[in-house]
Amino acid sequence: DENGRLADPILRGKVAQAEIDGWAFLLTMERMKDEAKAGAGQNSGMGAKSSMLKYYGTEFNKRRFELFMDCGGSESLEWEGERT
Numbered sequence: 001d002e003n004g005r006l007a008d009p010i011l012r013g014k015v016a017q018a019e020i021d022g023w024a025f026l027l028t029m030e031r032m033k034d035e036a037k038a039g040a041g042q043n044s045g046m047g048a049k050s051s052m053l054k055y056y057g058t059e060f061n062k063r064r065f066e067l068f069m070d071c072g073g074s075e076s077l078e079w080e081g082e083r084t
Helices: 009-037 046-076
Strands: none
Touching: 009 046
16 A cells, blocks of 8 residues: 555464564564573473474465565575576
8 A cells, every 4th residue: 555565454463473473583583593492301391392483484484485485486586596
């Protein structure tokens, strides 16, 4: 619209949710890194936590790329090295 917002409220909501999810994931990873540095990872299930983060990161990236497709179609995705 004239204020620079996306006209589609559903798409706008998806973008906002992706931003929130990204920040939450980043902060969770930072917290786990701090726990590992402090030694909290010793016998505290850090392996299970890292597996969960790996799974969540994969799912988050899938949703992110689906959002790219929603916003710009297949042209919004490019193979590495295709930028000109």
